Amino acid sequence: MRAHLLIGLSALTLATGAQARQAQPIDAAAHYSGVWLEVGRTPMGITKGCVAGTTRYDLKDATHVAVVDDCRQGGVDGKRRAISGRGTIEDPGVNRRLRVNYAPFITWRYDVLERDPDGQWFIAADPKLKKIFLYTRTAPSKARLDDLEARARRLGYAGALEFPAVGESR
Numbered sequence: 001m002r003a004h005l006l007i008g009l010s011a012l013t014l015a016t017g018a019q020a021r022q023a024q025p026i027d028a029a030a031h032y033s034g035v036w037l038e039v040g041r042t043p044m045g046i047t048k049g050c051v052a053g054t055t056r057y058d059l060k061d062a063t064h065v066a067v068v069d070d071c072r073q074g075g076v077d078g079k080r081r082a083i084s085g086r087g088t089i090e091d092p093g094v095n096r097r098l099r100v101n102y103a104p105f106i107t108w109r110y111d112v113l114e115r116d117p118d119g120q121w122f123i124a125a126d127p128k129l130k131k132i133f134l135y136t137r138t139a140p141s142k143a144r145l146d147d148l149e150a151r152a153r154r155l156g157y158a159g160a161l162e163f164p165a166v167g168e169s170r
Contacts, residue, residue, distance in 0.1 A: 026095040032057040032065045040134030043162045052076040052167025063089045076167035132157045139166045
């Protein structure tokens with residue numbers, strides 16, 4: 001009985017620690033600037049055949065971010081496909097929720113679920129955890145990809161993942 005109680009308390013402590021870690025604010029200036037490489041994602045029709053994906057952030061002020069998502073069609077040297085949007089940080093000060101309006105009728109909402117303290121990778125998903133995206137600042141090793149996938153699974157993502165070829169930061 002005592003062992004079960006200790007195990008239960010340990011699990012609660014770990015879960016609470018993970019939630020507290022994830023609740024930590026993100027430095028918007030560091031996170032929402034520069035180029036992130038999309039190294040893993042939920043397979044979707046809109047990204048079919050897209051490789052070497054990137055997201056370029058340009059923080060305009062405390063709550064507004066210019067966003068350019070792009071990829072190469074059919075190979076890392078293929079034709080560029082890109083879409084620009086206006087992002088709004090919906091939780092100023094915490095900076096984990098970004099809504100991006102790409103066109104009058106296309107809006108996506110992303111939550112940063114987990115982030116490397118050194119700012120080298122992050123995991124984002126839609127609020128219902130149906131679509132997930134894995135990003136790094138540089139081309140990842142196989143071990144890093146495996147780690148990001150395991151983290152996504154621990155966060156509760158149960159769907160398919162694809163790992164498109166990664167190109168150079170453009």
